[in-house]
Amino acid sequence: MTPRLTLINRDYTRLWIGQAVSSVGDAVFSTTLVLWVATVLAKDEPWAPLAVSGIVMASSVAVLVIGPLAGVFVDRWDKRATMLRSEVLRGALVAVLTAVAFLPADALPAGVWLAVVYATVLLLHTAGQFFSPARFAVLADLVTGDADRARAAGIGQATGETAWIVGPPLAAPLLFGAGLQWALLFNGLTYAVSYAAIRSIRLPGTGTNPAGPGGPRRPAGRQRASLRREFAxxxxxxxxxxxxxxxxxxxxxxxxxxxxxxxxxxxxxxxxxxxxxxxxxxxxxxxxxxxxxxxxxxxxxxxxxxxxxxxxxxxxxxxxxxxxxxxxxxxxxxxxxxxxxxxxxxxxxxxxxxxxxxxxxxxxxxxxxxxxxxxxxxxxxxxxxxxxxxxxxxxxxxxxxxxxxxxxxxxxxxxxxxxxxxxxxxxxxxxxxxxxDAAGRTAGPDVPKGPPAPHPVSRPEPR
Missing domain, CATH: 1.20.1250.20 (MFS general substrate transporter like domains)
Structure with missing residues (x-):
């Protein structure tokens, strides 16, 4: 009997729980960094708006530079393992920044602080460029049919919107009441929850320990194709x-x-x-x-x-x-x-x-x-x-x-x-x-037709 709290299916529910917790953590993290840079590190400085915009630019560089290449590797790799490694890396990056944040704000020059923050944001979003396509592929395996996939997309959209309603109000009290390091630690813990949720997922046709969440493994010869060729x-x-x-x-x-x-x-x-x-x-x-x-x-x-x-x-x-x-x-x-x-x-x-x-x-x-x-x-x-x-x-x-x-x-x-x-x-x-007719019209002569999954026009996002 299906549990009443199941969304679409059990494994999608677990994936959603990880996404929900991680999205709140991301909202808290992003808001915390903006508030800290604007009100503490660059307080009353004329360059404060430029310093804050650097956070957005660091994330954009990862999307525009790393994103196009990341897809090649994601198509080569085990999708579930890629998601797990991404969460480990992101959790480790936040843990390092949290440790540095225990230093007083005046312990390092403002330029050094900004360099550390920008580098962390850049690396976090770089890891995200591997995580997102891998999650896209895993979602396609967990949820089938246009109606359920649309429903999954709707749940994901609602979750993201809710995270940005819940997360920012949590960031200010954490930052000004407990300190920067504790607000950052909160985000690090959400990556641990996401990791546990992803690890518990079982994908169709892969048993308890999925070897190929994105589908069957490629032939060995294809895996050895050059990065340039696969990208092309x-x-x-x-x-x-x-x-x-x-x-x-x-x-x-x-x-x-x-x-x-x-x-x-x-x-x-x-x-x-x-x-x-x-x-x-x-x-x-x-x-x-x-x-x-x-x-x-x-x-x-x-x-x-x-x-x-x-x-x-x-x-x-x-x-x-x-x-x-x-x-x-x-x-x-x-x-x-x-x-x-x-x-x-x-x-x-x-x-x-x-x-x-x-x-x-x-x-x-x-x-x-x-x-x-x-x-x-x-x-x-x-x-x-x-x-x-x-x-x-x-x-x-x-x-x-x-x-x-x-x-x-x-x-x-x-x-x-x-x-x-x-x-x-x-x-x-x-x-x-x-x-x-979409799948049939998009598949080339040597490309298997795939099942119908997300993204597109979105409202302006603070992330």
């Missing part, structure tokens, strides 16, 4: 799949539309919604709550409409709502609309998960993720930079009215972003094949 094979497979290219393009277009919100929303809140800056956090809470609602509803919506139809419908609805948000002038109305906007946006992520899994045969899952995630991350970064440049430079003095509606630089960029998301919706409607 992955790029060729991705480029030769019209379905994967379509998913990537609509995700990039969507990221260009949504990424502007992460950069400009604080200015929109104060200038257009006429809100005090101290209320800005409530907009983040609204997005978090909308993300949870959308994630929990996503699996049911995919079951009703299908993954393909849900994808373009969610993009179209999100685009319209983002344009509507750009016209808001009250904080209450803006907060409510931002919550509603995030619901279909998160449903979109849930819908794209089975589409992406359908397009990724077992031997290529690591490399598919290693192309997809860095490119969409780069699109989000470029969108954030471009939107800030447009609103702060090119359109800085752009003020006017049309049909009784007033326009300024910030709301104009956000409205244009909504139109870009609409464009992605129309593109998805035309370009995406039917879900049931």
């Amino acid at each position: 094979d992955g790029l060729r497979f991705f480029a030769g799949s019209g379905f994967l290219v379509a998913l990537l393009l609509l995700s990039v277009i969507g990221q260009f539309g949504i990424g502007a919100l992460g950069t400009l929303n604080v200015f929109f809140a104060t200038d257009n919604l006429h809100a005090d800056a101290r209320l800005y956090g409530y907009l983040g809470m609204a997005m978090g709550a909308g993300g949870i609602a959308g994630a929990l509803a996503g699996g049911r919506v995919v079951r009703w409409l299908g993954a393909r139809r849900t994808t373009w419908t969610a993009l179209l609805v999100s685009g319209v709502l983002l344009v509507a948000y750009s016209r808001q002038t009250s904080f209450t109305g803006g907060t409510a609309l931002l919550f509603v906007f995030t619901v279909p946006l998160t449903v979109l992520n849930t819908a794209m998960s089975p589409l992406l899994l359908a397009a990724a045969p077992p031997d290529y899952r690591g490399r598919v993720m290693a192309v997809f995630y860095p490119v969409t991350r780069l699109a989000s970064m470029l969108s954030a930079t471009l939107s800030g440049w447009l609103a702060g430079s090119v359109l800085r003095d752009a003020h006017g009215s049309l049909g009784g509606l007033r326009f300024g630089p910030v709301d104009t960029v956000i409205a244009a972003s909504g139109l870009i998301v609409l464009l992605a919706g129309f593109y998805a409607m035309a370009a995406l094949p039917r879900t049931e």
Whole structure:
């Protein structure tokens, strides 16, 4: 008899428990570092914002530089073992930083502290580039069928959103009440919990000690292929799949539309919604709550409409709502609309998960993720930079009215972003094949057709 607290199946539940605990730890860790650098290490220094931005840059370097190559190794290696080793490495890195954190802040020059923090963040996210594709492959083995995969994606989205609602409020009391080292130690312990959860997983067809969580082992000759050749094979497979290219393009277009919100929303809140800056956090809470609602509803919506139809419908609805948000002038109305906007946006992520899994045969899952995630991350970064440049430079003095509606630089960029998301919706409607045909259309002549699994357009993330 299935336990009542089981999510989809027992092994997925164990994987989810590890993810949930680790996600809270990540949220506490990231928030703690930002708070400590901004309020302790660089307190009252003019270079404090630059020091904080270095944390984000360190994580981005790992994604953009290491991510594309990590997929090759993940496709070669045992997926479950890769996840376990990643958690051991990340736990060890946090343990070292925790030990250093027992030193007083003035024991080392600020530059040395920042170097230690940046190096730790870089290495943590480097390990994460191996962990994420391996988890992607393991999830595909643990959960089958579009409906259950969409449900798993929804649960994962809701878990991540909840972690970023729960984690940051824990970080401040831990940092200022107990000290930096104890806040860091908390994150280290979450890696231990994640390790234990992953170790307890049993994968289909592998017995109690899975030897190949990502599927059958490759022939020995293929394992000896050069890194360059396997990387090139992955790029060729991705480029030769019209379905994967379509998913990537609509995700990039969507990221260009949504990424502007992460950069400009604080200015929109104060200038257009006429809100005090101290209320800005409530907009983040609204997005978090909308993300949870959308994630929990996503699996049911995919079951009703299908993954393909849900994808373009969610993009179209999100685009319209983002344009509507750009016209808001009250904080209450803006907060409510931002919550509603995030619901279909998160449903979109849930819908794209089975589409992406359908397009990724077992031997290529690591490399598919290693192309997809860095490119969409780069699109989000470029969108954030471009939107800030447009609103702060090119359109800085752009003020006017049309049909009784007033326009300024910030709301104009956000409205244009909504139109870009609409464009992605129309593109998805035309370009995406039917879900049931996806696997067949993406498999090349020498590549086995794989089962349908996650990622895509996401709301701006603080991580």
